[in-house]
Amino acid sequence: MNVSLFATCIVDMFQSNVGKSTVELLERLGCTVSFPKGQTCCGQPAYNSGYVKASKDTMKNTIRVFENAEVIVCPSGSCAYMLKEYVHIFKDEPIWQERAQRIADKTYELTQFIVEVLGIENVGAKLSGTATYHPSCHMTRLLKVQQAPMTLLKNVDGLEIIELPLKENCCGFGGTFSVKMGRISEQMVDEKVASVQQTNAHYLIGADGGCLLNIGGRIERQNLEVKTMHIAEVLNSR
Amino acid sequence: MAMKISKNKFNDRLSMNLDNDFMRSAVSSAQHRFQTRRSTAIESLDWEQWRNHGEEIRQHVLEHLDYYLYELSENVAARGGHVFFAKTAEEATNYITNIAKEKQAKKIVKSKSMVTEEINLNTHLEQLGCEVIETDLGEYILQLDDHDPPSHIVTPALHKNKEQIRDIFTEKIGYTASSQPEELAQHARQILRQDYLTADIGITGCNFAVAETGSVCLVTNEGNADLVAALPKTLISVMGLERIVPTFEEMEVLVSMLTRSAVGQKLTSYITVLTGIQEELDVDGPEEFHLVIVDNGRSSILGGEFQSILQCIRCAACVNVCPVYRHVGGHTYGSIYSGPIGAVLSPLLGGYDDYKELPYASTLCGACTDVCPVKIPLHQLLHKHREVIVEREGRAPISESLLMQAFGMGTSSQSIYRFGSKLASTAMKPFTSDDKISSGPGLLKNWTDIRDLPSPKKERFRDWFDTHSKGGRS
Numbered sequence: 126m127n128v129s130l131f132a133t134c135i136v137d138m139f140q141s142n143v144g145k146s147t148v149e150l151l152e153r154l155g156c157t158v159s160f161p162k163g164q165t166c167c168g169q170p171a172y173n174s175g176y177v178k179a180s181k182d183t184m185k186n187t188i189r190v191f192e193n194a195e196v197i198v199c200p201s202g203s204c205a206y207m208l209k210e211y212v213h214i215f216k217d218e219p220i221w222q223e224r225a226q227r228i229a230d231k232t233y234e235l236t237q238f239i240v241e242v243l244g245i246e247n248v249g250a251k252l253s254g255t256a257t258y259h260p261s262c263h264m265t266r267l268l269k270v271q272q273a274p275m276t277l278l279k280n281v282d283g284l285e286i287i288e289l290p291l292k293e294n295c296c297g298f299g300g301t302f303s304v305k306m307g308r309i310s311e312q313m314v315d316e317k318v319a320s321v322q323q324t325n326a327h328y329l330i331g332a333d334g335g336c337l338l339n340i341g342g343r344i345e346r347q348n349l350e351v352k353t354m355h356i357a358e359v360l361n362s363r
Numbered sequence: 364m365a366m367k368i369s370k371n372k373f374n375d376r377l378s379m380n381l382d383n384d385f386m387r388s389a390v391s392s393a394q395h396r397f398q399t400r401r402s403t404a405i406e407s408l409d410w411e412q413w414r415n416h417g418e419e420i421r422q423h424v425l426e427h428l429d430y431y432l433y434e435l436s437e438n439v440a441a442r443g444g445h446v447f448f449a450k451t452a453e454e455a456t457n458y459i460t461n462i463a464k465e466k467q468a469k470k471i472v473k474s475k476s477m478v479t480e481e482i483n484l485n486t487h488l489e490q491l492g493c494e495v496i497e498t499d500l501g502e503y504i505l506q507l508d509d510h511d512p513p514s515h516i517v518t519p520a521l522h523k524n525k526e527q528i529r530d531i532f533t534e535k536i537g538y539t540a541s542s543q544p545e546e547l548a549q550h551a552r553q554i555l556r557q558d559y560l561t562a563d564i565g566i567t568g569c570n571f572a573v574a575e576t577g578s579v580c581l582v583t584n585e586g587n588a589d590l591v592a593a594l595p596k597t598l599i600s601v602m603g604l605e606r607i608v609p610t611f612e613e614m615e616v617l618v619s620m621l622t623r624s625a626v627g628q629k630l631t632s633y634i635t636v637l638t639g640i641q642e643e644l645d646v647d648g649p650e651e652f653h654l655v656i657v658d659n660g661r662s663s664i665l666g667g668e669f670q671s672i673l674q675c676i677r678c679a680a681c682v683n684v685c686p687v688y689r690h691v692g693g694h695t696y697g698s699i700y701s702g703p704i705g706a707v708l709s710p711l712l713g714g715y716d717d718y719k720e721l722p723y724a725s726t727l728c729g730a731c732t733d734v735c736p737v738k739i740p741l742h743q744l745l746h747k748h749r750e751v752i753v754e755r756e757g758r759a760p761i762s763e764s765l766l767m768q769a770f771g772m773g774t775s776s777q778s779i780y781r782f783g784s785k786l787a788s789t790a791m792k793p794f795t796s797d798d799k800i801s802s803g804p805g806l807l808k809n810w811t812d813i814r815d816l817p818s819p820k821k822e823r824f825r826d827w828f829d830t831h832s833k834g835g836r837s
Binding site: 132134136137139141143144159160162165166168170171173175176183185263266294295297300303304307308309311312314339343345 | 729751813
C-alpha cells in the first residue's frame with residue numbers, strides 16, 4: 126500500500142527519530158512510504174488559539190499536498206484528528222470542504238492504520254522492560270482511537286504493560302495552553318508525571334508528539350529514570 | 364452575590380488558589396468521588412442513547428422556546444400563580460423586592476438557586492431589611508462564612524472540609540459538638556426548622572419547569588426545597604428562561620440524567636414538584652405563587668453560535684471531570700459559574716471584559732464534552748470564544764497576534780517553512796546544551812521554566828527522508 130506520511134511539524138523539527146521509526150515500521154509491514162515535501166503543519170497552534178483565518182492557508186496547503194494520496198498516515202492522534210476537522214472548519218467554503226472531505230476519508234493515525242487497515246496486531250517488535258501508556262486526549266476522545274495502541278503494545282515481545290493510574294487525565298499540553306497558562310499546565314504535567322512514577326515503569330509511551338514533548342520535558346527537567354518513547358519507536362524496536 | 368465574585372484579576376485569583384493546597388486536595392478528592400459514583404450510576408444503561416435523547420429534548424425545547432414559555436405561563440396562571448418575565452436582573456430583583464415589601468416580609472427562606480445568585484437577589488432583599496436564610500446545607504455554610512462565594516454549581520461549599528465547617532458553626536451559631544458531618548447537619552437542621560416555620564416568604568430556584576402543567580420541579584437531597592415551598596404563605600420560584608421541559612415524560616428523563624451526572628445517584632432523596640397554589644383540600648402549600656422567568660442575556664445567546672450552551676441542565680458533570688478546575692478550584696473563574704460550563708457561560712452573560720481569560724483556561728482535552736449528558740460540545744464552544752476574542756473582538760495581545768500571523772505565513776508557504784525549520788536549529792544554538800534547551804528566550808521561557816525542550820534537530824526528519832529515499836535504507 127502506498128502511504129503518504131504526514132509527519133507533523135513536531136516530528137520534523139524535534140523528534141526526527143519518531144519519523145524514522147514510522148517509516149521503517151511501515152516499510153517493514155509492506156508499505157511504500159512517501160513524504161510529500163510540501164507538508165508543514167496541520168494548523169492547530171494558530172487554530173486552537175482562535176486564529177482561524179490565519180490558520181486556513183496552512184490547512185489549504187495540507188489539503189493541496191495530500192489530496193492525491195492513497196492513504197495518509199500520521200504518527201499523532203491530535204494532528205490526524207485535525208486533518209479530519211478541516212471538513213467542519215471549511216463548512217462555509219464548499220469547494221474546500223469537498224477537498225477536505227477527500228483527505229479526511231483517507232487519514233489514519235499510525236496505530237489505527239496498522240490495526241484497522243493493514244489488519245496487523247503483532248508487528249514483531251521486541252523491547253524488554255516495563256512500560257506504561259498515556260492515552261492522549263484528542264486521540265482517545267476526539268479521533269476515538271482507543272484500542273489500537275494497546276493491541277499493538279500488548280504484542281511487543283518482552284514488554285510488560287502496566288496501566289497508568291488516572292490515565293484519562295490530560296497531561297496539560299494543550300498547544301499554546303502550555304505557555305499561555307504555564308502555571309496550570311505545570312500542575313497538570315506534574316500530576317501526570319506522578320502517575321507515571323507510581324507505575325515504576327521503565328518506559329512512558331505515548332502516540333502524540335505534543336504530549337510527549339510536555340511529559341518528557343518535565344521528566345527530563347526532574348532527572349527521572351523513566352524513558353519517554355513514542356509508540357512508533359517502540360513498535361520499531363527489534 | 365452577583366455572578367461576578369471577585370474584583371481581582373485572573374492571574375491574581377489563579378495565584379491565590381494554586382497556593383491553596385487544602386482547597387486543591389478537597390476538590391481533587393471530590394472530583395474522584397463524583398466520577399466514580401457517576402460511572403457506577405450509568406453502567407447498566409445505554410448511556411449514549413440516553414445522551415442522544417437528552418440532547419434531543421433540550422434542542423427541541425430551545426427551538427420552540429416561545430411556544431413552551433407561553434404554554435408554561437398559561438398553565439401557571441390557570442392554577443392561580445403569577446408569572447413575571449424579567450428581561451434583566453434588575454427587573455427580576457425589583458419584582459421580587461416589591462413582593463417582599465408588599466408582604467412586609469421579615470424573614471425569607473431560600474432553597475438553592477444559581478439564578479438568584481446570578482441576579483444578586485439576596486443583597487437586594489437584605490438591603491430591604493429582610494433576613495434571608497439559605498437552607499441548602501452547602502449554601503447555608505457559605506452564608507454563615509461571611510458570604511463566601513460558591514465554588515461549584517451543585518455542591519457550592521466543595522472547597523471546604525468538615526473541620527473548617529465545624530469552626531464556622533462554632534463561631535457563628537454556637538455549635539459545640541464534633542466535626543462529624545451527621546452532627547453538623549443535625550445542628551443546622553434544628554436551627555433551620557424554626558426558620559421554615561417562621562418565614563414569610565419562600566424562594567426556590569427551578570431545575571425544570573413543566574410547560575404542560577405549569578409545575579416547578581426541584582431536585583434536592585435534603586428535602587429543604589419541600590419545606591421552603593410548603594410552609595411560607597408566599598412562594599416565589601425563580602428560573603432561567605430556558606429551563607423548561609414540555610411534559611413530565613421529558614422531566615423524568617432529564618431528572619434521571621441530572622442526578623446520575625451530578626452526584627452519581629440514580630435518584631436524589633427528594634424530587635419536589637410544585638404545581639399551583641394551595642387548594643381547598645390541601646393541608647399545606649403556598650397561598651400565593653409567583654414564577655419569575657429570568658432572561659438576563661439568555662435570549663441573545665438563543666439563535667447564535669453559542670445556543671447549545673442553553674441545553675445545560677446544570678449537573679456539573681463537566682466541572683467534575685475538568686483537570687483545570689481540579690487544580691485551580693471554582694473561585695479562580697471569578698464567576699458563580701465555574702468549570703467548563705462557567706468558562707463558556709460567564710463571558711456570554713457577563714462579557715469579555717471580566718471573563719476573557721476563561722476560554723483559554725482549557726487544554727481543549729474534551730473531557731467535558733464527553734461527559735455532558737445533553738451533549739453540549741463544550742470544548743468547541745471554548746474554542747469558538749477564542750475565535751471571537753481574536754478575530755471579532757480584536758482582544759488578543761499584539762505579540763501573540765504577530766506570532767500567529769507569522770505562524771500562518773510560515774506554515775502556509777512551503778518554502779518559508781523549509782527555510783525557517785532549517786534555521787531553527789542554528790537560532791536555538793546559543794540556548795542549547797546536551798541537545799536540549801533548558802532556558803529559552805521570549806515565549807519559550809514559559810515552556811522552559813517548567814520543562815526541557817529537545818533542541819531542533821540539525822538534520823530534520825525531512826533531511827533524513829531525502830537520504831533514505833535515495834537508497835540510504837536502513
